[in-house]
Amino acid sequence: MSRFVLAAGGTGGHMVPAHALAEELMRRGHHVALVTDARGTRFPGLFENVETHVLPAGRLGGGPMGWLRAGRSILAGRRQARQLFREFQPAAVMGFGGYPALPALLAAFKAKIPTAVHEQNAVLGRVNRFVAGRVDAVATAYPDIQRLPSKAAMKVRLVGNPVRHEVLELRDKPYPPLDHDGVFRVLVTGGSQGATILSDVVPEGLGLLPPVFRARLQVTHQARAEDIERVRTRYAEQGIPAELATYLPDLPERLGRAHLVIGRSGASTVAELAAAGRPAILVPFAAATDDHQTYNAKELVEAGGARSIPQSQFTPVELAKQMQKLGLEPEALANAARRAKSCGRPDAVRDLADLIEEIGG
Template identity: 40%
Template structure:
């Protein structure tokens, strides 16, 4: 039976990309889908191509009393707009992907008596999902164990994995050949906002490596600083084959080719790595609302053998050089970590999540 399903997603890629993946799976099954997001999410035009979407007013509840009052009024406007759209489209269920912009559509769903399924991308419930859990009819998780859902009926929790983009699924493949005299491919990415710390720490760490390793390195460094060209020249002069760019639009290919990734620890980044099966050095955000979430993700994945968790305060050139030297000189450490990553990957996550939605209906 054909249904109309609304997906509520925050404005970051970490929320919007899983929503996109589910949307395309549901559409392939014959359902109609609309994504309710906010201004930032609407900027992901490629992800939203061919998918109906609504841009809602949204605001965080952080700040003082005056800021909270303004935020509540903004959320109320978003709720009314979302509710009106759901009634017009005859929506039959809502899936929330977290982020404060998901509040309004989730509350609109409950005001209309629609079933609400929450999806959690991380190893710990996000602030938004924790607040919305009381209204939820089901919870889908990306990992076998997710903290913060205490008291919620375990019979209504299903592990689906975190849906990833088609370009990531298409990049799945065997771990690249690894051994003496073969190239060593290092990918350094800091998410959609890049990470200035990687531009400061990674180049001197690479320069500190033995010449035998430097001359085998093929480095892709995402960096937006004004000195990007100077960094690239410095690395080339030291024998490192390096590409320094503000953005890589072929991320699936670069992940597939990489022997090791240096990255933040966001949930979507983790899902991409696990789906393709690549080891990583995880450097969580040092501050902000996502700090604890990323820290827990990094700790969980490091404990599972997927790689290393390095707090940003400990990420010095000397420390990173020592870690890279250890990883690249061991014949087993990186291939073993790649196998651990692949074992946690859920390439069928979109299908499993769509099954959960259909069961809820």
């Protein structure tokens, strides 16, 4: 039995894989503590039975004064992390990216505690990039990682992105049958916050489909609260049955029933599509740091499991064109589903737990 500290920034992309690892380590009999910021404590259902420590962590930006404030916060966080490590005595510390992970990793370097980082995206994030040369291992979700320092190349371990158990269970279920005249289920999701561009384009694009195809559609669309009534009205005007929600608590179940997903290419979305084996039309978020969502989609697209449309080219006409290429031939969709599944890494959480046990000695 060992003790491990997980350090994750307060966004779902960092917190969900860290939570999955915490559960696996505790299942193996280890003790786990979480280091995060205030945002990281607000995710319902995550880390409820894990010792949690909220440390100050500065975010670089805002000019010289902003850098100074951030530096003070990072140093304060490092002092608190060192005190925690003296009391908790971790065998290893793993960071999941985000500025709140930085003080814990700096404290671990000072205390000579073994360290690793996990990168969820196909582009190494700023904090992980900053510490990559000093950690003992860099766990990645994709075989091709951008912005990886050359001195960290030999430390890379491809493990994948952990996904929810409910999504992983879809891997053992067949792709839903689709007849030429059967119901065609489309799931539209822009991540936890929805995406206004999907609300603007998708109803219009589906409305351009041939009437015989449009009549088969059944849409579930996750949208922002401010967009939802407008989107509901537009679907109704075009005679397309659509269920609208700002949050889908049963998203894995809906993913299991979907024939096609239209969404962003955040790390968690791509990992879940690959784990479940669902074809997709992906629209990378144009303002994502280092354009990482475009790179996230690359493996799935090259395998033939998804199509990627740059946000600048995501128009109703282009969406309708891609929908017809995929949707009018059931076997093409089933084949895309198989190709998407080939990119899945269902053992990600097991391999990640093996890695931190290994470096913790």
